[in-house]
Amino acid sequence: xxxxxxxxxGLVQPGGSLRLSCAASGFTFNSFAMSWxxxxxxxxxxxxxxxxGSGMNTYYADSVKGRFTISRxxxxxxxxxxxxxxxxxxxxxYYCVKEAGYTTSYIDYWGQGILVTVSS
Amino acid sequence: DIQxxxxxxxxxxSVGDRVTITCRASQxxxxxxxxxxxxxxxxxxxxxxxxxxxxxxxxxxxxGSGSGTEFTLTISSLQPDDFATYYCQHYNIDRAFGQGxxxxxx
Numbered sequence: 001x002x003x004x005x006x007x008x009x010g011l012v013q014p015g016g017s018l019r020l021s022c023a024a025s026g027f028t029f030n031s032f033a034m035s036w037x038x039x040x041x042x043x044x045x046x047x048x049x050x051x052x053g054s055g056m057n058t059y060y061a062d063s064v065k066g067r068f069t070i071s072r073x074x075x076x077x078x079x080x081x082x083x084x085x086x087x088x089x090x091x092x093x094y095y096c097v098k099e100a101g102y103t104t105s106y107i108d109y110w111g112q113g114i115l116v117t118v119s120s
Numbered sequence: 121d122i123q124x125x126x127x128x129x130x131x132x133x134s135v136g137d138r139v140t141i142t143c144r145a146s147q148x149x150x151x152x153x154x155x156x157x158x159x160x161x162x163x164x165x166x167x168x169x170x171x172x173x174x175x176x177x178x179x180x181x182x183x184g185s186g187s188g189t190e191f192t193l194t195i196s197s198l199q200p201d202d203f204a205t206y207y208c209q210h211y212n213i214d215r216a217f218g219q220g221x222x223x224x225x226x
Binding site for chain 2: 035059062095104105110112113
């Protein structure tokens with residue numbers, strides 16, 4: 001059974017940093033692309049960042065480019081999202097998602113989400 | 121970047137109604153399109169991928185069609201469990217979601 005367990009969320013001040021992690025299990029981690037998707041309170045879904053199964057190809061939404069960095073630790077089956085220069089607009093529930101292919105694909109599994117709140 | 125636009129934003133319907141949601145891409149995406157359903161307080165779940173392929177376990181009343189820039193999600197006979205918010209997503213190198221369509225009880 002595929003499981004995606006996010007951690008690392010919480011309250012952070014504007015301009016601060018946070019690192020999200022996603023522990024993956026139940027599938028061959030290195031064989032699938034992964035992404036982060038976020039949802040601001042009461043709003044729709046926003047794709048944030050993704051990377052290929054190899055980790056060599058990374059993609060970012062314009063809203064986070066230059067501030068967020070996605071990476072994967074193959075030895076620990078863990079996905080990370082380093083978030084810097086956070087603003088109130090980054091406040092959201094962040095979902096770790098597994099995609100159905102080695103490169104860009106649709107999302108077939110979602111984590112339960114982790115809340116990030118940016119506020120002073 | 122490719123932008124996805126859904127219509128309508130909200131749809132009021134009754135049980136048994138045929139419901140159609142439209143998603144338009146700002147440029148051609150072939151059939152690299154998925155549809156998801158989200159219920160309040162829950163993570164989304166996959167309904168349709170590659171524009172018209174039904175995900176395993178999803179009821180056959182859900183169907184998808186389209187290619188290029190215009191796509192539709194159809195629910196042939198709306199059931200009580202279908203009242204939710206629906207999102208389209210393209211996955212052609214980049215990814216992007218539509219703004220969502222809330223299907224509510226009329």
